[in-house]
Amino acid sequence: MKAYCDLLCLPSFAGFVLDEDSGKVLMIQDKHRIARWKFPGGYSKLGEDFSETAIREVFEETGVRAEFQSILAFRQQHDMPYSFDRSDIYVVCRLKPVTFDLTICSEELLDARWMHINELLTSKEHTALSKHVANLAKKGLSESFDDVDITMSELPSVYKGKTFKLFCRPH
Amino acid sequence: MKAYCDLLCLPSFAGFVLDEDSGKVLMIQDKHRIARWKFPGGYSKLGEDFSETAIREVFEETGVRAEFQSILAFRQQHDMPYSFDRSDIYVVCRLKPVTFDLTICSEELLDARWMHINELLTSKEHTALSKHVANLAKKGLSESFDDVDITMSELPSVYKGKTFKLFCRPH
Numbered sequence A, B: 001m002k003a004y005c006d007l008l009c010l011p012s013f014a015g016f017v018l019d020e021d022s023g024k025v026l027m028i029q030d031k032h033r034i035a036r037w038k039f040p041g042g043y044s045k046l047g048e049d050f051s052e053t054a055i056r057e058v059f060e061e062t063g064v065r066a067e068f069q070s071i072l073a074f075r076q077q078h079d080m081p082y083s084f085d086r087s088d089i090y091v092v093c094r095l096k097p098v099t100f101d102l103t104i105c106s107e108e109l110l111d112a113r114w115m116h117i118n119e120l121l122t123s124k125e126h127t128a129l130s131k132h133v134a135n136l137a138k139k140g141l142s143e144s145f146d147d148v149d150i151t152m153s154e155l156p157s158v159y160k161g162k163t164f165k166l167f168c169r170p171h
Helices: A050-061 A117-122 A128-142 B050-062 B115-120 B128-142
Strands: A012-021 A024-030 A041-044 A068-078 A088-097 A109-116 A151-154 A165-167 B010-019 B024-030 B041-043 B066-077 B088-097 B110-118 B151-154 B161-166
Touching: A012 A050, A012 A068, A012 A128, A012 B110, A012 B161, A024 A050, A041 A050, A041 A068, A050 A068, A050 A109, A050 A165, A050 B110, A068 A128, A068 A151, A088 A128, A088 B161, A109 A151, A117 A128, A117 B115, A128 B151, A128 B161, A151 B128, B010 B050, B010 B066, B010 B128, B024 B050, B041 B050, B050 B066, B050 B088, B050 B161, B066 B128, B066 B151, B088 B128, B110 B115, B115 B128
Parallel strands: A012 A088, B010 B088
Antiparallel strands: A012 A024, A012 A041, A024 A109, A068 A088, A068 B161, A151 A165, A165 B066, B010 B024, B010 B041, B024 B110, B066 B088, B151 B161
């Protein structure tokens, strides 16, 4: 078990829930981590797609329903606490909100709120990753997401009757 | 152990080694899988960066030295054989060859050769994923990789003294 476990990594998925009309982004504070604003998200269930995990975690944590649009960025980090000595792959999905009212999961969160994207860019409170992704989204809002999005397509697998999701730029 | 193992996935990393002058791509046939042409690659060592894994696996399998350029695409697939019941994340890295002579690892491979990109696009022998990535690379060759590449940057982590790699479009 140890040998194959060394090959594994801990993927987690976040929703960058952006209301394009107001320019506001859904941010949360995690009760079980250092108090800081971050995107809602969490771990996948076995067999769950990236996009499904992000949508599910956003709803469970904040009550907001959202739809998958694209992937904006993904991170690889080694040597992190809370990660069972694995490296992580943290994927930020761009989601479009379908509902806006917040129902905050008090078991998981300290707080959640809609925050203007400029606040992420100007306030020192936010992480380098949040600022970097906010800058990407700002470009999408001011120009177009066509140049920013990593899009999802479904292709036939080499394994009969199965498909897979591929994330890349349009060609 | 079982509980946290359910959260893990099996990442693997391939090199799309493209010689931009000749338009040729390095392809291999894996001795231990169904005989088909695919990109050289394999699993990460614990704590190894995406880019390092792709470069190392290409060298170990084919003897070709290459440099990381970008990520072209990544796949998520569930229910695959040889994956310890994990879903996979398979990342295709665009690499630039520094050497071209092949030293084929006979333990791992049946064959390896430089193949023109058009052959990937026209011959029925190649998988949907190889064709999709070849189309992306063809766009990069004929227009520019600026619109195709998912680029890597290194950012400060929230964990003191650490950094992480972020993969996204330039903003």
